[in-house]
Amino acid sequence: MAWKRVCSTSEVARGRLAPFVVDGITVIVANFDDDGFSVFPPACPHMEEPLDQSGMCAGTVLTCSKHLYQWDMRTGEAAGPAENDRVLLRYESKVEGGEVLAHIESELVYEYEDDEDDDFEW
Amino acid sequence: MPARNHERWNEVPGRLRDGEYIDSRIYSDREIFEEELTKIWKRSWMAVCHESEIPEPYDFRTTTVAREPIIVARGPDGQVRAFLNVCPHRGNTIENRPAGSFRDGSASGAPRHMTCMFHGWQFDMKGNCAHISREKEGYQNRLSRKDVGLRRLRCEVHFGGFVWVTLDDAIGKSVEEWGGGCFDCLKEHVDAEPLEVFHYHKAIIPCNYKLWHDTNSEFYHDYLHYHNRITGFNEAYFARQNTGFENGHVTVGSFEVQYDKYEGFESRETLSFPGLPPNHWYMIDMFPGVNFNLRGSALRCDIMTPLAPDRVLIEFRGLGLKSDTPEERISRIRHHNSIWGPFGRNLHEDLLAVTTQQAAMNEHAEPRRILHGRHENNTIHDEIGMRHFYDEWGRWMNRRPSDPEKPYAVAA
Numbered sequence: 001m002a003w004k005r006v007c008s009t010s011e012v013a014r015g016r017l018a019p020f021v022v023d024g025i026t027v028i029v030a031n032f033d034d035d036g037f038s039v040f041p042p043a044c045p046h047m048e049e050p051l052d053q054s055g056m057c058a059g060t061v062l063t064c065s066k067h068l069y070q071w072d073m074r075t076g077e078a079a080g081p082a083e084n085d086r087v088l089l090r091y092e093s094k095v096e097g098g099e100v101l102a103h104i105e106s107e108l109v110y111e112y113e114d115d116e117d118d119d120f121e122w
Numbered sequence: 123m124p125a126r127n128h129e130r131w132n133e134v135p136g137r138l139r140d141g142e143y144i145d146s147r148i149y150s151d152r153e154i155f156e157e158e159l160t161k162i163w164k165r166s167w168m169a170v171c172h173e174s175e176i177p178e179p180y181d182f183r184t185t186t187v188a189r190e191p192i193i194v195a196r197g198p199d200g201q202v203r204a205f206l207n208v209c210p211h212r213g214n215t216i217e218n219r220p221a222g223s224f225r226d227g228s229a230s231g232a233p234r235h236m237t238c239m240f241h242g243w244q245f246d247m248k249g250n251c252a253h254i255s256r257e258k259e260g261y262q263n264r265l266s267r268k269d270v271g272l273r274r275l276r277c278e279v280h281f282g283g284f285v286w287v288t289l290d291d292a293i294g295k296s297v298e299e300w301g302g303g304c305f306d307c308l309k310e311h312v313d314a315e316p317l318e319v320f321h322y323h324k325a326i327i328p329c330n331y332k333l334w335h336d337t338n339s340e341f342y343h344d345y346l347h348y349h350n351r352i353t354g355f356n357e358a359y360f361a362r363q364n365t366g367f368e369n370g371h372v373t374v375g376s377f378e379v380q381y382d383k384y385e386g387f388e389s390r391e392t393l394s395f396p397g398l399p400p401n402h403w404y405m406i407d408m409f410p411g412v413n414f415n416l417r418g419s420a421l422r423c424d425i426m427t428p429l430a431p432d433r434v435l436i437e438f439r440g441l442g443l444k445s446d447t448p449e450e451r452i453s454r455i456r457h458h459n460s461i462w463g464p465f466g467r468n469l470h471e472d473l474l475a476v477t478t479q480q481a482a483m484n485e486h487a488e489p490r491r492i493l494h495g496r497h498e499n500n501t502i503h504d505e506i507g508m509r510h511f512y513d514e515w516g517r518w519m520n521r522r523p524s525d526p527e528k529p530y531a532v533a534a
Binding site for chain 1: 197198227230231232233235242244246247248249252253255256259274276291324333
């Protein structure tokens with residue numbers, strides 16, 4: 001098991017999220033409850049928006065402010081009224097001795113749609 | 123010659139013939155101006171920028187052609203494409219910055235996409251719609267992303283790396299064909315290796331766009347330029363040939379400029395463009411409003427955007443070779459500015475002339491004749507360049523330049 005220290009619980013205030021780099025891998029840590037932390041990749045599953053800038057926490061819901069897509073940070077499932085068929089990938093995490101630990105073996109990445117083929121015709 | 127009363131003033135002077143003079147209303151009439159946008163500017167190939175201004179994938183530049191907002195963007199595949207800069211949803215301008223990159227996203231948009239800030243619709247670099255906010259909730263199955271791609275425009279990178287755009291899908295000719303051979307004199311020199319823009323400025327000049335084109339395409343106004351008069355005239359200069367090409371374009375043939383004879387100047391021999399005989403000077407005036415001017419080591423390009431009968435936006439670019447060393451680049455910029463900079467020999471004098479020209483032919487002024495009647499075997503002070511332009515203008519407008527209320531086809 002590759003449990004790694006990400007940050008101290010005091011580094012992310014309740015209702016906030018912040019980016020950290022662990023062994024060269026950037027992750028976002030969200031503090032959605034007094035003892036509820038979630039650790040996930042830094043890009044929005046939808047269109048790769050940088051969640052350290054566009055992400056907002058409200059209760060257990062993560063909202064990307066670019067297109068108002070939402071996820072439940074406890075499960076990674078879509079949670080909002082904007083259509084959304086993508087789950088939020090998460091690193092397994094736990095809190096021990098005032099530190100947030102995450103199980104990071106390799107970087108979790110989304111596959112985004114490439115620009116569609118250029119089959120444009122005049 | 124005596125001064126003339128009103129009647130004599132309105133007669134054709136001397137024995138000039140139709141085609142050797144034009145009616146000043148074509149520079150000031152609002153209706154004619156609007157018609158020019160529709161009949162000429164929306165149907166021509168226009169240079170809008172240089173590819174070195176958008177070197178990286180996701181770089182973009184915005185501009186207008188005939189008042190239509192245009193965006194030019196380089197895709198992840200390196201290809202430059204042009205679109206109407208208009209959101210298919212509510213018609214908003216999509217991108218408001220003059221230039222930038224979509225790589226990192228914007229305040230309201232995701233990375234690598236153009237985003238309309240109004241409702242967050244997003245488009246990729248090929249013009250596909252990539253996101254409609256709450257698409258299914260609002261449109262169910264009645265409209266989807268596939269239905270609302272951007273309006274793509276024909277676009278080519280051609281003639282020394284300039285980006286050309288046309289609003290006319292049915293233009294039926296490539297940029298090469300549009301040039302009609304006028305670029306042959308410069309092609310090998312500007313296409314030998316990549317060019318790079320080192321100077322850009324734009325100015326709104328209180329004159330009709332054609333007055334600026336005129337002043338670029340006639341050299342009889344050497345008398346305007348103090349420095350030309352004291353340094354520029356010799357037999358080789360006077361032998362320079364004006365040549366008319368298909369589609370209204372004109373070139374001014376070259377000769378060797380003795381830059382080292384100008385006070386404070388140096389020879390441009392070592393920095394002359396690839397394959398160009400040292401210190402040579404070519405000009406290409408392309409219909410309806412693009413001008414290329416290669417003076418040995420520096421290429422200037424003027425791109426005109428008509429704003430009103432008496433207003434033209436001119437974008438001035440100076441270009442050198444992308445491979446320039448820093449020292450070479452500094453010399454090239456000095457050469458460029460010595461002629462065309464704010465303290466240069468020529469540009470401000472040209473701008474002064476067209477400004478005072480327009481001031482005398484305002485919208486409400488009585489029509490007058492503007493003379494284009496010099497014939498000197500097509501050499502440098504022959505006004506064939508303007509005559510060639512206005513013949514083309516007449517065809518496109520179906521108006522006679524000498525009397526714009528008459529159709530082009532009717533003989534005088």
